[in-house]
Amino acid sequence: xxxxxxxxKLLSVFKGAPVELKCNYSYSGSPELFWYVQYSRQRLQLLLxxxxxxxxxxxxxxxxxxxxxxxxxxxxxxxEDSAMYYCALRGDYGGxxxxxxxxxxxxxxxxx
Amino acid sequence: EPEVTQTPSHQVTQMGQEVILRCVPISNxxxxxxxxxxxxxxxxxxxxxxxxxxxxxxxxxxDQFSVERxxxxxxxxxxxxxxxEDSAMYFCASRTSGIYEQYFxxxxxxxxx
Numbered sequence: 001x002x003x004x005x006x007x008x009k010l011l012s013v014f015k016g017a018p019v020e021l022k023c024n025y026s027y028s029g030s031p032e033l034f035w036y037v038q039y040s041r042q043r044l045q046l047l048l049x050x051x052x053x054x055x056x057x058x059x060x061x062x063x064x065x066x067x068x069x070x071x072x073x074x075x076x077x078x079x080e081d082s083a084m085y086y087c088a089l090r091g092d093y094g095g096x097x098x099x100x101x102x103x104x105x106x107x108x109x110x111x112x
Numbered sequence: 113e114p115e116v117t118q119t120p121s122h123q124v125t126q127m128g129q130e131v132i133l134r135c136v137p138i139s140n141x142x143x144x145x146x147x148x149x150x151x152x153x154x155x156x157x158x159x160x161x162x163x164x165x166x167x168x169x170x171x172x173x174x175d176q177f178s179v180e181r182x183x184x185x186x187x188x189x190x191x192x193x194x195x196x197e198d199s200a201m202y203f204c205a206s207r208t209s210g211i212y213e214q215y216f217x218x219x220x221x222x223x224x225x
Contacts, residue, residue, distance in 0.1 A: 032212060034213070036216075042218070043115075043116075043203075043216045043217060043218045043219065044155070044203065044216040045216070046213050046214075046215075049212075049213065086154075086155065090212050091157075097160040097162075097167045097168035098143070098160070098207075098212050099145065099157040099160055099168060100145075100147075100155075100157065100205075100214060101157065102147075102154050102155040102156070103154065104153070104154045105154065105155075
């Protein structure tokens with residue numbers, strides 16, 4: 001079964017502290033994973049995808065196939081990072097669908 | 113930067129009524145999606161649409177739901193006879209060919225009373 005698990009509903013950190021948002025997945029093939037972010041009252045936006053291996057706004061995520069994880073990390077949290085973060089898996093590799101399978105999301109609250 | 117737009121932002125309807133949620137995908141995109149998010153739950157896939165037909169639908173997308181691309185710009189989701197449990201945020205998304213990043217609209221909050 002294709003599944004994404006984000007074990008933490010809420011992660012509260014102080015400004016300047018490191019952040020790690022956990023994501024584990026279940027997928028039989030070679031996965032393609034994304035992190036989406038939703039700031040207050042805004043749309044879902046792509047933060048990063050594992051294929052591009054880029055760093056956006058200081059966030060990075062490494063795909064660990066052995067642990068089936070794609071945790072999102074940032075060394076120093078900023079107050080503007082406060083948002084809802086969703087991990088997503090591209091399902092049904094190939095074909096015309098390529099739907100996204102989302103985790104339940106983690107609310108990151110960065111305290112001053 | 114082009115964006116996916118959705119109207120209305122909030123729709124209140126009575127149980128049993130038909131609703132149509134509208135989306136305008138990014139103009140050169142070819143793949144279109146509807147997702148929904150019930151309050152407090154995860155974002156769930158409803159349906160994907162490509163080349164003027166449904167390419168996949170989820171178990172949620174039963175006979176009460178339909179999608180249409182009536183012209184070159186709009187992409188609609190119709191719920192024929194709404195139920196209380198249809199109350200949710202509905203997101204439209206689109207993507208272009210060869211790139212799997214989906215661009216999301218701001219969502220329509222549907223409240224069924």
